[in-house]
Every structure is written in structure tokens, then in C-alpha cells.
Amino acid sequence: MKKFIKEIIMVAANTGEGHIPSALSVLDILWILYDRVLNIYPRDPNHPDRDRFILSKGHASLGLYAILSEKGFFDKSLMNTFGKYDSILGGHLDRNKVPGVEASTGSLGHGFPMGVGIALALKIKKSSSRVFTVIGDGECNEGSVWEAALLAAHHKLNNLICIIDYNHSTDRALNIGDLAIKFKAFGWMSCEINGHDHEQIYNALRDTPKDKPLAVVANTIKGKGCKMMENNPAWHHRSPTKDELMRILESLE
Numbered sequence: 001m002k003k004f005i006k007e008i009i010m011v012a013a014n015t016g017e018g019h020i021p022s023a024l025s026v027l028d029i030l031w032i033l034y035d036r037v038l039n040i041y042p043r044d045p046n047h048p049d050r051d052r053f054i055l056s057k058g059h060a061s062l063g064l065y066a067i068l069s070e071k072g073f074f075d076k077s078l079m080n081t082f083g084k085y086d087s088i089l090g091g092h093l094d095r096n097k098v099p100g101v102e103a104s105t106g107s108l109g110h111g112f113p114m115g116v117g118i119a120l121a122l123k124i125k126k127s128s129s130r131v132f133t134v135i136g137d138g139e140c141n142e143g144s145v146w147e148a149a150l151l152a153a154h155h156k157l158n159n160l161i162c163i164i165d166y167n168h169s170t171d172r173a174l175n176i177g178d179l180a181i182k183f184k185a186f187g188w189m190s191c192e193i194n195g196h197d198h199e200q201i202y203n204a205l206r207d208t209p210k211d212k213p214l215a216v217v218a219n220t221i222k223g224k225g226c227k228m229m230e231n232n233p234a235w236h237h238r239s240p241t242k243d244e245l246m247r248i249l250e251s252l253e
Contacts, residue, residue, distance in 0.1 A: 021223035023063035056111025109142030153187025
């Protein structure tokens with residue numbers, strides 16, 4: 001994973017843009033999804049049999065870009081254009097520009113409800129495709145998240161999996177408590193895992209319930225892999241200076 005961490009940090013440093021710690025907290029989850037779980041077609045991103053993935057916390061876009069480019073959805077050289085005026089790779093995700101991006105996200109509380117709508121449509125069409133969404137714990141402050149959760153349970157959307165990136169970024173503002181219990185109370189099957197343990201991630205996502213949606217509460221560390229940034233709110237939306245970048249890269253060797 002170090003190569004992805006290094007790539008994300010260097011790209012953000014180059015453009016002076018990006019939410020690095022948020023991208024790093026979901027990186028392990030994204031890698032397992034695209035490497036071992038999702039049914040994907042990089043050469044045909046809109047293939048009808050594909051599984052759908054929505055990164056509802058769209059400000060973590062750098063994490064998804066790194067994985068999409070690694071899997072061949074677009075040329076890796078485009079990573080160096082991130083955040084530039086004429087680049088397809090913006091600070092937030094744009095489905096009209098980036099191959100493999102299913103929904104334009106970044107305004108929190110929107111991606112998950114879109115995922116519910118897509119999952120319902122796929123069920124009506126009797127498609128075997130599944131819908132995976134990653135939301136943030138801070139995003140769970142949005143009422144739209146819980147409205148969508150109720151709707152998904154009501155329609156027994158067993159083709160829908162919601163992964164909560166529980167990096168505790170919202171704790172200083174609002175303690176949201178035990179999310180696994182909350183989703184279970186809303187009619188979901190739920191479980192709790194270490195969001196950086198690849199086998200725990202895979203085991204939680206490989207099987208889905210027969211008659212209800214699945215919520216996976218992934219306990220993560222914001223900024224995971226970069227000691228300077230881990231659980232440090234000061235890094236929420238900033239890029240390293242030249243000196244900081246040098247020290248970070250040295251620590252990753």
C-alpha cells in the first residue's frame with residue numbers, strides 16, 4: 001500500500017490540493033473492493049454486468065483515483081494532472097469526466113441515497129449486479145443517510161452494501177455512537193471490522209445477506225500510513241511543504 005500512499009501524497013503536494021488523510025483512511029477498503037470483490041470492466045466501464053461503486057465521501061477522491069488508475073480505467077500519467085484547470089481529476093468526483101466513477105459526489109449525504117436508488121433499479125431489472133457505497137462517519141450526521149437506510153431496509157435491498165469509514169473525524173463535533181447497532185435498528189445486517197485489515201475487509205464483503213442490506217462499520221485511522229498526518233485534524237485539507245514532503249517520503253522508505 002505504500003506505493004499508493006506515496007503517490008497520493010506526491011500528487012497532492014504537486015498541486016497544493018486534496019484531502020490526503022481522508023483518502024488514506026479509505027485506501028485499504030478501496031483496494032480490496034477493486035482487487036478482490038467488485039465485478040469490474042476497466043476497458044468497458046459502463047458494462048451492464050458491472051458492480052457499482054459510489055464513494056459518497058467524494059472529497060477522498062485521490063484514494064479512488066489511485067486505485068482506478070492502477071486497475072486501468074485511465075492512464076496513470078493523468079494522476080499528475082490532479083486539481084489542474086483542464087484535468088478530468090478534480091477535488092471531488094465527476095462521473096461525466098472520470099471513467100469508472102458512477103456518481104458525482106462531494107456534497108455529503110448524497111452518494112449513499114443515489115446508491116439506494118441504483119440498487120432498487122437493479123432489483124427491478126432483476127440484475128445480479130451489486131451496489132457498494134463508502135460513506136464517512138461525519139457524513140452520518142446527515143438526515144438523508146438515515147432516510148436512505150430506512151428505504152433500503154423497507155425494500156429488502158440485499159444487493160446494497162454500505163461501508164462506513166469510521167475514522168472518528170466527527171467526534172469533536174458530534175459523537176454518533178455505535179453505528180453497527182444503529183444500522184441494525186434500521187433493519188440492516190451489520191458488522192464491525194478493522195478497516196485496514198485486508199482479510200477482515202474481504203471476509204465482510206464477500207457474502208451478502210439474503211433479504212436485507214449490509215452495513216460494514218470499518219474502524220479506520222484518518223491519515224493511515226503517514227505518521228505525520230494520522231489522527232491530526234490540522235491535515236484535514238492541506239498539502240505538505242517541500243520540507244514536510246521530504247520528511248514524509250523518507251519515512252515511507
